[in-house]
Amino acid sequence: MGYRTIVVGTDGSDTSMLAMEKAARLAKQVEGKLIVVCATAPVGLHDYRAKEILTDAAYALEAWSVQGETMFREGHPDKVLLDIAAERDADLIVIGNVGVGKAKRFRMGPLPERVASSAPCDVLIVYTTDLKSEEGQQLYHRILVGTDGSPTATEAIRKAFDLGMTFMLGVTLLYAAGDRIIGAIVLEQAAKAKHRTLKVDTQLIDGDPADAIRETAEKEGCDLIVVGNRGMTGVRRHLLGSVPTKVIHSAPTDVLIAKTVDRTVDDLVPGTGGLVDVDGRKLAVYKGEDGNIVALSPRCTHLGCTVDWNATAATWDCPCHGSRYSKEGEVVQGPAKAPLDREEL
């Protein structure tokens, strides 16, 4: 599991202590390093109080025998968290779900949501509303991941399968996008990507995706939900309301928001491809198992639609008329006749 550096924020509150506890247990299991961050504004923490909190945190890390460090910085918690995550090249940010509920929203906006929408890495939102410590219990029991067949969902599934393998958990794969026939195929294809030892169970449900995710999590006893971060920023979020955002607000479990859009070449896992951002250019990049990189223009040579990575067939597929290209950009299936243009990184 690739969570080598984990950043967790704390303000000394019970809810943030629970988030830290969860982060520490996670760090211990994946043998990662934990950075505990305390920011001052706008809560109005005094410096001495912040330092007190961090001293306690340092003791706790030692007690849990988790490798880590503590950091104090002035500024808004969301900005401080994001800055430190970027500086330290973190792989995961852990925060409590404080501020997701209605009461705090009006005062300072939903912090977890703001962090999740612009994080440079995955974000784990720990459900702390019950204020119940789970110390000594198994970290998670079952993972739930939703899919609509999109590349961003495929990426979230890959992450969920990875976590399932690391923590030896079962995974429930859910399709709730309305079309049962497409859903059956999507689930079948998604389940193919799993390792043979991983136990995967598929569910096909009608209705609102966010509701379906919550209900299935309750029914199947899933205590970790994995979603992609597509739709969390920009126009789509305001027009449609995004599934990830709704899930954060309604799920009574931890939610892992996998970074599946606005990725860079570094975010690609070897052996996969994806649309990535290279100095403002959107490129179709495949990273080989050996780390070799093939960069292509994502513009389909048939009519100029944008191709996307098909993890099942390991090809670049065009959604408009079904043209299919190999990892190297050669035409595998028409109607396109010319290969994708090569690009320099």
Place this chain on the structure above:
Amino acid sequence: MAAVAYQWWVFLHLVGVFGLLTAHGVSVAVALRLRTERDPARVAALLELSARTVPAFYISLAVLLVGGVVATFVGDLWSFGWIWAAIVTLLVVTLAMIFMARPYYQRVRFISRAMAEGSQAVSAEQYDEVLSDRRPLTVTWIGAVGLLFLLYLMVVKPTLGMAPDAEPAPSGSGPVVTLSSVNSRFEPAALSAPAGTAFTLRFRNDDSGIPHNVAIFTDASASQPRFVGATFAGPATRNYEVPALEAGTYFFRCDVHPTTMTGSLEVG
């Protein structure tokens, strides 16, 4: 000049129409074939064939639109009902294709490909249900009816209660000479006008949807124009303000129909 150009723009418009029918005919054939084809691999291959004709289809559509729009400007046809009816029809058919046909065939392609590659998730009954959907047939009908209606508009050119002002008042102060066009012939073919004074040539074009003009030359070689009137489609009337001419016999014609619509003008 403009009048000759009009016919070439209509020619380009028709080139677009022929291209569109040829390219999209493939997609129509595929749509009808899919009513009975139930082998996923063959369905996928047919859809790929159909998709291959899409670039030619779009190019034809662009040629058709450019030819049609420019011809409408050159022929000054914007004030006619049938032009607008044609644009609305094209829009309705296009929207039907985008919102009904496209998502349907993308779904069929996705399912067919997955099945051709060995997916077991879809039963034969479900697949048959997908391909027996009424939507593609409805879309085909919308396209066919739209096409027939367009053909009717092009041939009959109904005004549909929308035509330019029939009888504009003469604007000049000089004498008025009247001329009309009936079944693409000048009526009368011989005119007379006073010498040395500007006059109004009141030209009534009775030919519905057909553009005409009046151009006056020194002689039948039509090499030295003395006056060239704007081209416009009937039924409509325009007042041309012709400058003063010296006494003599002049030749006039319609630039759109230079061989069949000619006449002589006696100035004296």
